[in-house]
Amino acid sequence: MSTIEALSSFYNEIKALLHHARHHVINTINTTMTQTYWEIGQRIVQEEQQGASRAQYGKAILKTLSDELTQEFGKGFSVDNLENMRRFYVAFQKSETASRKFNLSWSHYIFLTRIENIDERDFYEIEAVQNSWTLREMKRQFDSGLYERLKLSLDRSKAKELSIQGHVIESVNDIIKDPYVLEFVGLPVQTSYSENELESxxxxxxxxxxxxxxxxxxxxxxxxxxTIDEKHFAVDLVFYNRLLKSFVVIDLKIGELKHQDIGQMMMYVNYFDRFEKTEDENLTIGIILCKDKSEVLVEMTLPKDNNQIYASKYLTILPNKEELLKLLEEGN
Structure with a gap:
């Protein structure tokens, strides 16, 4: 290594140390401030609970507190934001100790406080922390009804654990959703499109x-x-799930699912099991994404002990929560 290269490597190492330190400092500041906002919310609630007269003048107290804090600390302490801190404490009262760590940004928690279902709120907090979701990603998962979709796709025992451990992947059934929401592709439901366009x-x-x-x-x-017996086939999409140590092959169908589509997927899965997977990997998983399907046809085509091939609907628009819940209930 030349002197110039050695110096360049040295400079980059120092820069990396500083970037890491700054990132750590920012995260520490965010965590500390979020914890402080929870404690401010706690004190506001305690002050309101001192008596009926205090509660009656709660708004006036917040207005005065807002003026005091703004004068000494600057922006960030409007009455609305103090209300957010109060709501934050009320939503996460079960934390109850100052040692409780809040690992998301203040914006994440403002959004979480708007989720009324406590189990659902806990689920999104756990998943956001575990998967490092941005606020935008968390909102998207909430809007797509991830909690409801998982809750209805998992067996009862695992569904109960969603609010305690988040989404735990232990078996093939844990990764399957029905429906999948693909609103981000920008293909409205009334627009005609090809399977190639959806794939692209x-x-x-x-x-x-x-x-x-x-x-x-x-x-x-x-x-x-x-290639099978000198005939060529093309699998639409191939993924690998490192938690299950399995290949996941996906076939896209823009119309109603036919039994031939299931047969084709069975061929793909068998091929990957015999020629692609290694001995230390698990069996291949096949997912057919279709616009519509007959549950009876799927059940009759697949073997009774099937745990490799799944057919799920996909949506190209984001339904509102009421429509999504109705769709999920119809499918179950």
Whole structure:
């Protein structure tokens, strides 16, 4: 290594140390401030609970407190923000100790306080921390009804654990969603499009698609060519799930699912099991994403003990919560 190269490496190491230190300082400041906002909310609630007269003049107290804090500390202490701190404490009262760590940004917690269902709120907090979701990503997962979709797709015992441990991946069934929400591809439901166009849009928005697929996914290939008895076939999308140590092959269907589509997926899965996976890897998982499907047809086509091939609907628009819940209930 030349002197110039050695010096360049030295400079980069020092820069990396400083970037790491700044990142650590920013995270520490954010965590400390969020904890402080919780404690301010706690004191506000305690002050309101001193008596009926105090509660009656709660707004006036907050206005005076806002003026006092703004005068001494500057922006960030409007009446609305103090109300947010109060709501933050009320939503997370079960924390109850100053030792409780808040690992998300203040903006994350403002959003979380608006989720009325406590179990659902706890789930999104856990998932946001575990997956380092930005606020935008967390909002998107909430709007797509991730909690409800997982709750209805998992067995009862695991569904109960969502608010305690988040989404734990232990088996194939844990990664399957029905439906998948692909609103980010920008293909409205009334627009005609081809399977190739849907595939291209998913690849263009790969980061969003990986977020929708869930934990542990890495992208492997698109239009993966396989040859069987001198005939060539192309698998739409191939992923690998490192948590399950399995290939996940995905086939896209823009219309109603046919039994031939299931047969084709069975061929893809068998091929990967015999020629792609290694001995220390688990069986391949096949997911057919379709606009519509007959549950009876799927059940009759697949073997009774099937745990490799799944058919799920996909939505290209984001339904409101009421429509999504109705759709989920109809599918279950």
């Amino acid at each position: 849009r998913l690849i263009d928005k790969l980061e969003h698609f990986l977020l929708e697929l869930g934990k542990g996914y890495t992208f492997v290939a698109r239009q993966k060519r396989i």
